[in-house]
Amino acid sequence: MTAESLLHIGDILGAHGLKGALIVFSHTRPAQAIAGYSCWWIGKTAATAKxxxxxxxxxxxKRMLAELEGVSDCDQAALFKKLKVWVPIDVVETDDDEYLWEELIGCRVIKEGTLEPLGTVTALEEYGAQDNLLVQTPDDAAEPGEWLIPFIEDVVTDVNLDDCVITVDLPEGMDVCFTPRS
Structure with missing residues (x-):
């Protein structure tokens, strides 16, 4: 399994109980969806995962607990603390209107209608109500900085993964979501 073919879906926070259960923070939505994968690749990085x-x-x-084959006591489980949980990306199913964060990072973001480029998605952040795109403007932009754009239907009007372009319709007042670089 190559590092590029694995998707990060959780983090191991530590051991739980004497029988070697692991405390897992799930990045899947809903969090319980992590239980649907019968084999996890675990490691510090995708390249070192087993x-x-x-x-x-x-x-x-609020957390998930998991028992793995070959891990039967708390001492063995403790060795997994701070490791990441990965699964092969080809086993992850998404609906037509769902996207994996990894697919969105690196996409160009443009304004609807004008096709004015805003920048490139560098990360996604979760703030409870919705996910947000962190969009870095180009270094040569008239005003370099960072946009925090809600990833909601009213704002994100199109996602074209083939061209790696996300189109947004920024409502009035969205300039408060821009942080200039100093």
């Missing part, structure tokens, strides 16, 4: 069949995975409060 496959571990999932014996059991369940929700426990």
């Amino acid at each position: 496959a571990y069949p999932v014996r059991r995975c369940w929700q426990h409060g």
Whole structure:
């Protein structure tokens, strides 16, 4: 499995209990969807990740707990703390109107109608109500800086992954979501 073919879906926060369960922070939506993958690749990076069949995975409060094949006590489980959970990207299913964050990073963002370039998506951030695109303007822009654009239907009007272009319709007042670079 190559690093490029793996998708980061969670982080291991530590061990839970004497039988070697792991506390996992899930990046999937809903969080319980992480339980749907029968094999996780675990490592510090995708390149160093190794496959571990999932014996059991369940929700426990705000976190997920998981038991892996070959991990049977708290000492073994403790070795997984701060590692990342990956799955092969080809097993991840999305609806037509859903996108993986990894697919959006690097896309150009343009204003609807004018096709004026705003910049490039450098990250996505989750702020409870919705995800937000972090868009970096080009260094040679008239006003270099960063946009924080809500990834919602009213603002993001089109996502073209083939051309790696996201079209946005910024409502009046969105200039407060721009931070100039000093």
